Amino acid sequence: MNVFKNDKKIFRKESVFYNNILSTSEFSFGVFRVHSVNWQWYFSFTYSTAKYSMWSFLPRYLYLQFSKGANAFFLFITILQQIPDVSPMGKYTTLSPLMIILIISGIKEIVEDYVSLLLVKSQNYFLEKRHSCWVNVGDIVKASNGQFLPADMVLISSSEPQVTCYVATSNLDGETNLKIRQALLATAEMQTEKQLSSLSGKIECEGPNRHFNTFTGTLYLNGESPVPIGPDQVLLRGTQLKNTQWILGIVVYTGFETKFMQNSIKLPLKRSNVEKVTNVQILVLFWLLLAMSLVSCVGAIVWHEWYGEDYSSLSFGFDLLVFIILYHNLIPISLLVTLEIVKYVQAMFINWDEDMHYKGNNVYAMARTSNLNEELGQVKYLFSDKTGTLTCNIMTFKKLFLLPYSVENSCFYLKKLISLYLLQNLYEFLITYLYLNEIKT
Secondary structure, three states, X not given: OEEXXXXXXXXXXXXXXXXXXXXXXXXXXXXXXXXXXXXXXXXXXXXXXXXXXXXXXXXHHHHHHHOOHHHHHHHHHHHHHOOOOOOOOOOOOOHHHHHHHHHHHHHHHHHHHHHXXXXXXXXXXXXXXXXXXXXXXXXXXXXXXXXXXXXXXXXXXXXXXXXXXXXXXXXXXXXXXXXXXXXXXXXXXXXXXXXXXXXXEEEEEOXXXXXXXXXXXXXXXXXXXXXEEOHHXXXXXXXXXEOOOEEEEEEEEOHHXXXXXXXXXXXXXXXXHHHHHHHHHHHHHHXXXXXXXXXXXXXXXXXXXHOOOOOOHHHHHHHHXXXXXXXXXXXXXXXXXXXXXXXHHHHHHHHHOHHHXXXXXXXXXXXXXXXXHHHOOOOOOOOOOOOOOOOOOOOOOOEEEEOOEEEXXXXXXXXXXXXXXXXXXXXXXXXXXXXHHHXXX
């Protein structure tokens, strides 16, 4: 089965063969290859969702660390201490603890990134003893109930009598309702290995795009009329097969050509509000340190003039660097590494928290990164709406913080607190309300 894409104008010579993964007696979950293609025309299925790679770790990690005010400052002090006759301390006085800080933070980043990689690895390993990057355009993939689909594919057959299947798309659009997909009627009877071996033709479809709900294509089977393909016949990567024993699909997009990856963005280097505030405070301390150094330099000038000694502008610059090094302990070098350790321990407690344990599926809370722990619960506005009928309301009021007030398990005091808070912030609340109404209309 060849795949022809309008935007690339790719034609391939048709041929039929399959691998030895499948046997006639047992068609288990796997890949059935019915074509040969020059793969350089298509994107590889191989991709990485990791924050770092082997080659990008060092530059990306160093950029992340030295974008922090404290680390940048101590790097500056370390450079100053390497200048002969400037530092009243040793050359490695600041360098050694700075290296220890960078190593500890680096180990934490590697561990967290590796754990995140293991979490998504199970989704990529969908073939026994074979990695999902082995899937290519034109392969026929068989998926079983409960499994995540590895690529975008056209549904050609299923185990259901009406040749339909149900998929969960919560990973794509956040919707929890199952969606139904209908297989192509022209291929509905093709369910055995022998029938699939005789399958030959081509698919003409639109180029890769990021729109989940649109798809336009045509299936051309040899000797038969063209069959139109719409979004109801397409299964997207990242969706989970539900309430269906198995399905068969022809892969049309892999790797970064899938709609899931088309909607993905490069992972940003996230910073918490605490880190931003810390950077500002460190900047203030730096200016204070610089002011103290300048005052000390002025005192040195007065002292030299008092005793009638010569004092040049070169000596002023030299003394300024000396005083900066002397006073650099005004900014604690252990501040950031202490925060890193505390955040990592906090993330461990989040993972162990029994109050956030869903016993139905035995699922615990998972802190994928410890850098944003303090962002939990930092909600400025909360909008609530009820759509449809609620059969089970599992939202339970525990505690509310509206600084500097807090209310726990008391609806009466809660109403009083909200009224007081709204009166204090009435102007901002009304502006937001009018703005939302304008958007709605």
